Amino acid sequence: MKSLFLSAAVIALFSGPAMAGKAFVSNERGNTISVVNTETWEVEHEFFAGNRPRGITVSPDGTKIYVCASDDNLVRVFDSSTYEELPSLPSGPDPELFVIEPSGKRLYIANEDDNLVTVTDTETRTVLAEVPVGVEPEGMGISPDAKWVVNTSETTNMAHFISTEDYTIKHNILVDQRPRYAQYTADGSRLFVTSEIGGTVTVMDIDADGAPTVVGKISFEVAGVQPEWLQPVGAKVTSDGTRLFVALGPANRVAVVDAQSLEVLDYILVGQRVWQLDFTPDEKYLLTTNGNSNDITVIDVAQEAAIRSVQVGQQPWGVVTVE
Amino acid sequence: MRRFFAPILAAIFLCVTAGVAAAIDVKAAVLRIDYQTLLPISRYDQKPDDLGFAGAVLADEDNATTGAFLGHTYETVMVAVPPEEADAAMDQLLGEGIRLFVVLARADDLLRLTDKAAEAGALVFNAQAPDIALRDDQCRANLLHIAPSRAMNADAVAQFAVWKKWTDWFLVSGSNPNDVALAEAYRRAAQKFGAVITEDLTFEDTGGSRRTDSGHVMVQRQLPLFTQEAADHDVVIAADETDYFGKFLTYHLWTPRPVMGSGGLRPVAMHGAHEAYGATQFQTRFDRSAGRYVRPEDYNVWLALRVVNEAVTRANTAEPDGVRDYALSDAFDLAAFKGQKVTFRDWNGQLRQPILLYDGSVTASVSPQEGFLHQSSLLDTLGLDRPESSCTAFN
Structure with missing residues (x-):
């Protein structure tokens, strides 16, 4: 999502000679980050990123890469050009996924082991608040106006709507088993929550005041694939709100969904155990992390087809792109 | 009779969800019969005093966290008795109004207690007995099996x-x-x-x-x-x-x-080193709560109480029939850290689940294995399939 908001800002910032974009891939088991050139699709660099790096995001100005180093119980920070490590951020125990607000000031971090969402100030590097949520918080989404952070709890099976004004939960929506990811549309009018074990995506319409209403549920079906392997995890929606892409985990496919009618249009075969997704800033490509085949798949968004795969480190988990 | 009381978590969450559902106070019991047995071969396998109960403590914590958002509370009473005191213990718990039981006992005792529970309209979860007959001609309509069968x-x-x-x-x-x-x-x-x-x-x-x-x-x-x-x-x-x-x-x-x-x-239902499918989170929660590694009995009790929690959360009922009907319905599914949803077989009340193959140190493999096909669920390649079970209590 961040890249959708970023593109304009980043383009404005870099007025010099055109630079090749980069994708940063966190390798959960390899404890590294692979840096992939998004024009040549070559791995340019790989560097140590802490123990069990999972969630990964970028500062709005594109200069800092934030990584949830789950087994180090902190967020590690790296310079996106030099890959030098910068001072870490406190995260609370076992950070898995997080979301950064469009201003870049606050990080909202899910602490899987402690039923908490930790709010960290990226400038002062202090914890601003801890919000108690359901059991095993995981997915984190933020509304485009930054007024709401949505956390999904994997064992409680709810989407918790946290107000960023007072850090309290205002709405709880029950969803299907093991919700993994929450994704708003760019205009903030719709929210998608994936449920890994339930095998569905819950679709909510969001009022002007941020209140959610469940309006539908997306299910998946692939001939020749056992229904229990269709496990929705990562999800991204195009900035025009027309297409939703859903990573289906051990089904090794990304579903292409009409984000308005909620009809599943196609399934794109990718690598094994596809986990998280990110668009390149120009939204020309969608990158998928494939945990069991140790690669990423590059999907051409307009063609809705996989065009190549790139070998990265061990057990790629998350991906973020930078202009 | 020894009693263990689970800590009841204070509701610390502001409940702002529209108050459509009425508050439900869920009370359940874990009844464990302690038999005189020889020590296991390995000292590592000696039974801890809180065997099974530790799963209930974690389940109460997990369920209370979820319940706090919905106005539901969870309390589980834990009782350990020698075989000769089991019936009296069951009578007492029934007398206290408890109608949801998780039982850790051998097949003959389990059946007797289940029939006693049936007279009071109570539901029993089997968290230990692996006997095939319990899923076959000795099945009971008020008995759901969390424990895998032999x-x-x-x-x-x-x-x-x-x-x-x-x-x-x-x-x-x-x-x-x-x-x-x-x-x-x-x-x-x-x-x-x-x-x-x-x-x-x-x-x-x-x-x-x-x-x-x-x-x-x-x-x-x-x-x-x-x-x-x-x-x-x-x-x-x-x-x-x-x-x-x-x-x-x-x-x-x-x-x-x-x-x-x-x-x-x-083959085990769970072990303390299983980390795949997000289980690390379950393990760390359990270790912290119990101060030891999880045993299959703990996991079975935890899962039984999570079934109750699902029925309360999604079907808004803690009545024995309501829980049973929801658990057996198509609407029910549950994440259990085994890589796919677990559900109940509606012909004998057995929980469908993958089985971990454990070498004493790691999960070496998980069955069902690739290539063993089934027309409705691959999990039904394990244990008594519909045509194989002579159970009629669920018809």
Whole structure:
């Protein structure tokens, strides 16, 4: 999502000679980050990123890469050009996924082991608040106006709507088993929550005041694939709100969904155990992390087809792109 | 009678969800019968005092966290009794108004308590007894099985052996009734999946030779001789539910072969090192709450109470019939850290679930194995399938 908001800002910032974009891939088991050139699709660099790096995001100005180093119980920070490590951020125990607000000031971090969402100030590097949520918080989404952070709890099976004004939960929506990811549309009018074990995506319409209403549920079906392997995890929606892409985990496919009618249009075969997704800033490509085949798949968004795969480190988990 | 009380978490969450559902205070009980048994072969397998109960404590914590958002509270009473006090304990708990039970007991006691519970309209979850008859002609309409059956465990091992192309089996059974029943499950599994038992021997339980009196010295002499004349085989399958020789087999065979079943690679519902499918989070929560690693009994109790929580959360009922009906319905599914949803078989009340194959240190594999197909659920390749069960209580 961040890249959708970023593109304009980043383009404005870099007025010099055109630079090749980069994708940063966190390798959960390899404890590294692979840096992939998004024009040549070559791995340019790989560097140590802490123990069990999972969630990964970028500062709005594109200069800092934030990584949830789950087994180090902190967020590690790296310079996106030099890959030098910068001072870490406190995260609370076992950070898995997080979301950064469009201003870049606050990080909202899910602490899987402690039923908490930790709010960290990226400038002062202090914890601003801890919000108690359901059991095993995981997915984190933020509304485009930054007024709401949505956390999904994997064992409680709810989407918790946290107000960023007072850090309290205002709405709880029950969803299907093991919700993994929450994704708003760019205009903030719709929210998608994936449920890994339930095998569905819950679709909510969001009022002007941020209140959610469940309006539908997306299910998946692939001939020749056992229904229990269709496990929705990562999800991204195009900035025009027309297409939703859903990573289906051990089904090794990304579903292409009409984000308005909620009809599943196609399934794109990718690598094994596809986990998280990110668009390149120009939204020309969608990158998928494939945990069991140790690669990423590059999907051409307009063609809705996989065009190549790139070998990265061990057990790629998350991906973020930078202009 | 010893009683363990789970801490009741204070509701610390602001509940702002539209108050459509009425508050429900869920009260359940875990009833565990403690039998006089010999010590296990390994000191690591000694039963902790809070066996099973530790799963209830974690379940109450998890359920209370979820319940706090919906105005529901959870309290589970935990009772451990010797067999002769079990009926009185059940009477007392029923007298306190409890209608949801998780029972850790042997099959005969479980059935008697289940029938007593039925008279009061109560629902029972079986968290321990693996007997196939309980899922077959001895099934009960108010009895749901969280614990896998001997058939499920044997099928899980058989599938792995066949996947490995280890289809010639040397079956070594114990001589006690539960060992004999387990051996029978392995014979059935061999037939079901196309393995051949080339040698079928019983290793008599003559007492003695346990670990405290230098058990390994004796078995180092006894087991090679015992296994010397066996016909050619790919793998040794141990059926030793009593736990008096199976774990010694691995390094005391005449012919070196892998061991599976009651020694070597063992089928379990859960173990403390299982980390796949997000289970690390469950393990760390459990370790922190209990101060030890999880046992299958703890996991079974936790899962039973999570079933109750699902019914309360999604069907808004804590009534025994309501919980049962929801659990058996198509709407029910539950994440259980085994990589796919678990659900109940509506023909005998057994929880469908993957079985972990555990070598004492890691999850070596998970059954069902690739390639064993089924027309409705791959999980139904483990244990009694619909046409195989003569249970009619769920019709």
